[in-house]
Amino acid sequence: MTTRRDAVHDTLRQSEGFRSAQDVYAEMRNHGAKIGLTTVYRALQALADGGKVDVLRTDDGESVYRACATESHHHHLVCRRCGHTVEVAGPAVERWAEMVGSEHGFTEITHTVEVFGTCSSCSATPAG
Amino acid sequence: MTTRRDAVHDTLRQSEGFRSAQDVYAEMRNHGAKIGLTTVYRALQALADGGKVDVLRTDDGESVYRACATESHHHHLVCRRCGHTVEVAGPAVERWAEMVGSEHGFTEITHTVEVFGTCSSCSATPAG
DNA sequence: GGGGAAAATGAAAATGATTGTCAAAATCCC
DNA sequence: GGGATTTTGACAATCATTTTCATTTTCCCC
Numbered sequence: 001m002t003t004r005r006d007a008v009h010d011t012l013r014q015s016e017g018f019r020s021a022q023d024v025y026a027e028m029r030n031h032g033a034k035i036g037l038t039t040v041y042r043a044l045q046a047l048a049d050g051g052k053v054d055v056l057r058t059d060d061g062e063s064v065y066r067a068c069a070t071e072s073h074h075h076h077l078v079c080r081r082c083g084h085t086v087e088v089a090g091p092a093v094e095r096w097a098e099m100v101g102s103e104h105g106f107t108e109i110t111h112t113v114e115v116f117g118t119c120s121s122c123s124a125t126p127a128g
Numbered sequence: 129m130t131t132r133r134d135a136v137h138d139t140l141r142q143s144e145g146f147r148s149a150q151d152v153y154a155e156m157r158n159h160g161a162k163i164g165l166t167t168v169y170r171a172l173q174a175l176a177d178g179g180k181v182d183v184l185r186t187d188d189g190e191s192v193y194r195a196c197a198t199e200s201h202h203h204h205l206v207c208r209r210c211g212h213t214v215e216v217a218g219p220a221v222e223r224w225a226e227m228v229g230s231e232h233g234f235t236e237i238t239h240t241v242e243v244f245g246t247c248s249s250c251s252a253t254p255a256g
Numbered sequence: 257g258g259g260g261a262a263a264a265t266g267a268a269a270a271t272g273a274t275t276g277t278c279a280a281a282a283t284c285c286c
Numbered sequence: 287g288g289g290a291t292t293t294t295g296a297c298a299a300t301c302a303t304t305t306t307c308a309t310t311t312t313c314c315c316c
Contacts, residue, residue, distance in 0.1 A: 004293080004294075020273085021273080021274080022272090022273075034295095035294085035295085036294065036295035036296070037274095037295080037296090038274095038275085038276090038294075038295055038296080038297095039293080039294055039295065041273095041274065041275075042293090042294085057185050057189060061185060061189045061191070061273080061302085061303085062272095062273065063189070063273085063274085077228055077229060077232055077234060079234065080236075086232050088228050088232075090224060090228065092220065092224050093221060093224055093241075096218060096220050096221055096224075097243045100205055100216050100218065100243055101205060101243055101245045104205055104214050104216075104247070105247060105248035106205060106207065106243075106245030106246060106247050106248070107245060107246050107248075107251050108208075108245055108246045108251075109243060109244070109245040110243075110244045110245070111241065111242065111243045111244065112240065112241070112242050112244075113221075113239065113240070113241045114239065114240050115225045115228060115229055115234075115237060115238075115239045116237070116238045116239065116240075117229045117234030117235060117236055117237040117238070118234060118235050118236045119232070119233060119234050120233035120234070120235075123235050123236075132264080132265075148302085149302080149303080150301095150302075150303095163265085163266085164265065164266035164267070165266080165267090165303095166265075166266055166267080166303095166304085166305090167264080167265055167266065169302095169303065169304080170264085170265085189273085189274085189302080190301095190302065190303095191302085191303085
């Protein structure tokens with residue numbers, strides 16, 4: 001039965017930016033879906049494991065998820081105000097990470113890169 | 129009274145890689161220091177706020193801290209096996225982040241970049 | 257040195273996201 | 287349909303981190 005998992009995935013697709021598991025759960029309940037928190041967590045993990053959604057940690061340690069347009073490796077530019085997200089490919093960064101790693105004798109290099117900023121709509125609005 | 133905070137800082141300096149608050153606390157107690165967990169957390173936060181130590185999140189959401197050699201902006205190359213850390217400056221990455229951000233109309237760009245890998249000593253050892 | 261305000265400390269309780277448990281429900285295979 | 291297997295979800299458990307709050311320490315002015 002993958003209906004619940006699909007429902008979770010759909011909910012994520014309908015969202016603009018990154019959403020926490022709790023968010024997704026609350027939203028699904030608001031829309032009348034019968035689903036448990038536990039299941040949302042499990043679905044999100046399964047989706048993340050399968051590369052169907054991207055995960056990152058907010059500064060306060062909460063995991064947030066997002067259904068991505070592409071399944072290939074990419075990074076995110078996230079608005080710290082409204083959560084609006086742009087996917088960016090950064091070949092330059094990939095090469096830099098590889099280079100830095102091998103320079104120091106490291107192998108199996110992986111990296112995390114996230115860029116935060118204030119998007120144009122939000123910078124037009126007085127700070128809150 | 130900043131003695132406790134200094135003690136925490138010292139403990140961090142004596143460590144090779146990143147340590148969690150709980151680690152630092154345990155180590156200080158082992159060395160006979162009279163200090164509470166709460167104080168360790170507070171000291172670590174104060175140190176981090178003041179740019180004296182760097183913070184990052186492990187994959188399981190735990191905050192880890194490290195006393196850095198330089199106080200200027202830099203990133204880390206962390207061995208995923210032994211925690212050995214190398215500080216790397218990445219002007220290329222800084223520029224890339226700025227560029228990507230402004231390309232999309234974002235302002236006040238900040239970024240997180242961490243590179244993980246297996247260091248030469250560890251790759252010489254059979255995986256565990 | 258003394259007095260009192262303000263900051264630091266720490267033990268224990270609270271918080272909050274995430275995970276584990278386990279029985280009930282849904283699905284599958286034959 | 288029937289039983290094995292998987293999925294689900296309510297609730298309890300976990301665990302790092304924060305809060306609370308009373309006690310202790312430091313600081314400043316006299």
